[in-house]
Amino acid sequence: MGSYDVIFYILSIVSLGAALGVIFFPSPIYSALMLAITMSGLAAMFFTLEAYFLAGVQLIVYAGAVVVLFVMVLMLFDLRKESQPFSGQKISNFFKAGIIAAASMALIIPLSTVFFIRTEKTKPVTTVDLAGTLFTKYVFAFEAIGILLLVVLVGALALAKSRGGTHE
Amino acid sequence: MSNALHVGLNHYLVVSSLLFMIGVAGVLVRKNVIVILMSIELMLNAVNLSFAAFSHFNQEPGGQVMVFFVMAIAAAEAAIGLAIAVAVYRKFNGIEIKLFENLKG
Numbered sequence: 001m002g003s004y005d006v007i008f009y010i011l012s013i014v015s016l017g018a019a020l021g022v023i024f025f026p027s028p029i030y031s032a033l034m035l036a037i038t039m040s041g042l043a044a045m046f047f048t049l050e051a052y053f054l055a056g057v058q059l060i061v062y063a064g065a066v067v068v069l070f071v072m073v074l075m076l077f078d079l080r081k082e083s084q085p086f087s088g089q090k091i092s093n094f095f096k097a098g099i100i101a102a103a104s105m106a107l108i109i110p111l112s113t114v115f116f117i118r119t120e121k122t123k124p125v126t127t128v129d130l131a132g133t134l135f136t137k138y139v140f141a142f143e144a145i146g147i148l149l150l151v152v153l154v155g156a157l158a159l160a161k162s163r164g165g166t167h168e
Numbered sequence: 169m170s171n172a173l174h175v176g177l178n179h180y181l182v183v184s185s186l187l188f189m190i191g192v193a194g195v196l197v198r199k200n201v202i203v204i205l206m207s208i209e210l211m212l213n214a215v216n217l218s219f220a221a222f223s224h225f226n227q228e229p230g231g232q233v234m235v236f237f238v239m240a241i242a243a244a245e246a247a248i249g250l251a252i253a254v255a256v257y258r259k260f261n262g263i264e265i266k267l268f269e270n271l272k273g
Contacts, residue, residue, distance in 0.1 A: 012179075022203070
C-alpha cells in the first residue's frame with residue numbers, strides 16, 4: 001500500500017464521514033459546515049485524480065460559492081430548534097436506502113471490472129486538453145449552459161421579487 | 169486485481185456510490201428543505217467524482233468537461249431552489265418540505 005493509497009483512504013473516510021454529518025446533524029448550520037468539509041475532501045480527491053483545474057473549480061464554486069449561498073439563506077430564516085428534524089418512518093426509509101445502496105454496489109463493482117481497461121499511466125489529461133475539448137467538441141453544450149445560466153438569473157430575480165404566491 | 173487494497177477505478181466508484189446513497193438517504197429522511205438541497209448537492213458531487221475517475225483511468229478529457237457542466241447546473245439548481253425556499257418561508261413562515269404541498273398555480 002503506497003502513500004497514494006493511504007491518502008485515498010483518508011480522504012474517502014473524511015468525505016463520507018462529513019457527508020453522514022450533513023444528513024445526521026439536526027441543526028442545518030452544522031450540515032452546511034459538514035457540506036463544506038465534504039466538498040473540500042472531494043476537491044482533494046480530484047487532486048489525486050490529476051484533475052488539478054477541476055479541483056480548483058470545485059473549491060471555488062462549491063466550497064466557496066454554493067456553501068456560502070446556503071449559509072446566507074440559513075441566516076435569513078429563524079433558526080429555532082426543529083421539533084422533529086427527521087421525517088416519520090425513518091427506519092423504513094433507511095431500509096429502502098440501504099437496499100438501493102446494496103443493489104447499486106452489486107451492479108457497479110462487476111461492471112467497473114468489465115469496463116476498466118487501462119491501468120498504466122500513459123498520458124494524464126491536462127488542463128490544455130480539457131480546454132481544447134471544451135471549446136471544440138462540446139462548444140454547443142457550452143453555449144447552451146450559458147443560455148441556461150441567463151434563464152436561471154432571470155428566474156431567480158422573478159422569484160425574489162414575487163411576494164410568494166401568484167394571486168396577490 | 170491481485171491486491172484489493174491498491175487503489176483503482178473501482179475504489180473511486182465505490183466511494184462515489186456510497187456518497188450518492190448518503191445523498192439519497194438525506195433526501196428521504198430530512199424534513200428541512202435546505203438540508204434536502206444539500207443532499208442533492210451531495211448526489212451531484214458523487215456523480216462528479218465518478219466522472220473524474222473515469223476520465224483519469226481512461227485518459228479521456230470528456231469526463232472532466234461533463235464535470236464542468238454538472239457544476240454549472242448544480243450552482244443554478246441551488247440558486248433557484250434556495251430562492252423558492254425563501255419564497256415559501258415568506259408565505260408560510262417555515263421551511264419544512266410538508267409546506268410545499270400547499271403550493272398551487
